[in-house]
Amino acid sequence: xxxxVPGKIIEVTEKNGLRMAQVDFGGIVREACLEYxxxxxxxxxxxxxxxxxxxxxxEEEAKASLEMLQEIIDLEDELGIGYSTEKIK
Amino acid sequence: xxxxxxxxxxxxxRGVIDEIARTxxxxxTLMEICGGQTHAIVRHGIDQLLPPEIELVHGxxxxxxxxxxxxxxxxxxxxxxxxxxxxxxxxxxxxxxxTVDLFSIRAAGGDVRVIYTPLDxxxxxxxxxxxxxxxxxxxxxxxxxxxxxxxxxxxNLGLKNYSILVSHVxxxxxxxxxxxxPDNRVQGFLLAxxxxxxxxxxxxxxxxxxxxxxxxxxxxxPLDIVQGILANVQQLEAGKTDVVNAYPRAxxxxxxxxxxxxxxxxxxxxxxxxxxxxxxxxxxxxxRPEFDEFNAEKRFxxxxxTTEESPLCIAGEILRGLKKPNDCVAFGNECNPEHPLGATxxxxxxxxAAYYKYGRGVEL
Ligand code: SF4
Numbered sequence: 001x002x003x004x005v006p007g008k009i010i011e012v013t014e015k016n017g018l019r020m021a022q023v024d025f026g027g028i029v030r031e032a033c034l035e036y037x038x039x040x041x042x043x044x045x046x047x048x049x050x051x052x053x054x055x056x057x058x059e060e061e062a063k064a065s066l067e068m069l070q071e072i073i074d075l076e077d078e079l080g081i082g083y084s085t086e087k088i089k
Numbered sequence: 090x091x092x093x094x095x096x097x098x099x100x101x102x103r104g105v106i107d108e109i110a111r112t113x114x115x116x117x118t119l120m121e122i123c124g125g126q127t128h129a130i131v132r133h134g135i136d137q138l139l140p141p142e143i144e145l146v147h148g149x150x151x152x153x154x155x156x157x158x159x160x161x162x163x164x165x166x167x168x169x170x171x172x173x174x175x176x177x178x179x180x181x182x183x184x185x186x187x188t189v190d191l192f193s194i195r196a197a198g199g200d201v202r203v204i205y206t207p208l209d210x211x212x213x214x215x216x217x218x219x220x221x222x223x224x225x226x227x228x229x230x231x232x233x234x235x236x237x238x239x240x241x242x243x244x245n246l247g248l249k250n251y252s253i254l255v256s257h258v259x260x261x262x263x264x265x266x267x268x269x270x271p272d273n274r275v276q277g278f279l280l281a282x283x284x285x286x287x288x289x290x291x292x293x294x295x296x297x298x299x300x301x302x303x304x305x306x307x308x309x310x311p312l313d314i315v316q317g318i319l320a321n322v323q324q325l326e327a328g329k330t331d332v333v334n335a336y337p338r339a340x341x342x343x344x345x346x347x348x349x350x351x352x353x354x355x356x357x358x359x360x361x362x363x364x365x366x367x368x369x370x371x372x373x374x375x376x377r378p379e380f381d382e383f384n385a386e387k388r389f390x391x392x393x394x395t396t397e398e399s400p401l402c403i404a405g406e407i408l409r410g411l412k413k414p415n416d417c418v419a420f421g422n423e424c425n426p427e428h429p430l431g432a433t434x435x436x437x438x439x440x441x442a443a444y445y446k447y448g449r450g451v452e453l
Binding site: 057072 | 245
């Protein structure tokens with residue numbers, strides 16, 4: 001119940017005076033309320049909690065994080081050091 | 090799917106764990122506050138992949154687990170009333186009250202319905218004008234925006250048969266309670282990413298400073314979690330006490346302002362009792378007096394409530410990071426998901442449920 005799930009907005013509608021959306025969670029489509037994300041639109045990714053979109057996922061930030069982590073790993077490979085390699089299959 | 094698969098990449102996770110191992114020089118105890126993170130950690134075995142210097146303890150961030158027994162018993166008493174349709178998130182159904190649970194109220198003929206979103210409860214109220222519809226509004230800051238919107242929606246629709254039984258709790262006062270306790274062991278916090286998505290993370294800087302510990306806003310995928318741990322370890326090793334955002338794709342410093350505004354319109358801070366932990370000042374929300382007509386506690390008189398907790402259950406100590414589920418003598422014996430003694434064994438975010446589900450019966 002408390003866990004937020006990321007999904008993609010595929011349609012924006014209105015229902016009983018509330019801004020609603022159809023959200024695609026990797027193949028499963030469910031309705032969610034967009035009242036708290038007035039700027040959200042079709043094509044955006046958002047985190048949904050109990051039927052409410054609470055935060056937009058930033059593609060820019062996602063890319064930046066992944067790149068930063070990739071850099072750490074590249075450096076590691078270069079230096080030939082690794083701690084957990086034998087622990088993960 | 091986008092924003093999910095990349096954050097489960099084993100190669101990247103391994104790389105970050107290597108970096109943690111390279112950075113760490115001595116033992117540190119970190120707490121992940123959120124029960125969703127506890128499950129992710131145990132499920133992916135992240136705790137077992139980390140260097141042995143790191144101990145992860147599990148925090149109180151499971152709303153089902155900390156909802157006080159009085160409030161569960163009150164919910165049971167209301168749900169048993171003949172003209173009531175009682176709506177709840179599914180996790181609450183098996184949570185043991187003093188005597189029964191919501192599930193058995195339903196089996197005995199009570200109209201107890203599991204809903205996905207509180208807007209469903211409003212719809213049920215509109216479709217059943219001759220019934221009283223009560224929604225069990227529990228949760229941390231993450232469910233509050235949804236729960237308060239149901240009240241606004243019911244008000245806008247002019248519904249007279251909708252009310253909510255509120256048992257809301259907030260994370261920052263809980264971190265205070267844990268860090269301020271004389272037996273505290275926590276040296277760094279992984280903050281619950283989605284709580285911060287709603288509220289921002291500005292509230293935590295004074296707490297981090299006061300207790301001299303670092304915190305990192307942390308997401309829920311394996312890569313997010315190890316990234317949050319790395320941020321903590323880097324700071325601990327450098328003697329720093331900042332609040333770092335290790336989940337920037339979903340969380341901003343200020344959080345979701347429209348949601349905060351709506352919460353503030355409907356809820357006001359109150360002292361709240363946490364199951365197994367006790368009362369924490371200003372640690373919860375209740376309905377503002379303007380919304381009394383939607384307050385189930387005011388609408389239904391259930392008489393005096395006397396509670397009885399299982400004497401075996403040590404969930405309170407687990408939720409404060411003092412013990413692990415497998416320290417409990419009842420774990421897997423008298424207490425299991427079929428016959429739970431405490432809420433932490435039934436909630437999908439409960440630490441005991443995670444240990445049970447992923448086979449952490451005995452310490453390796
Ligand atoms: S195993 Fe059961 S009895 Fe023991 S602490 Fe967990 S919920 Fe309570």
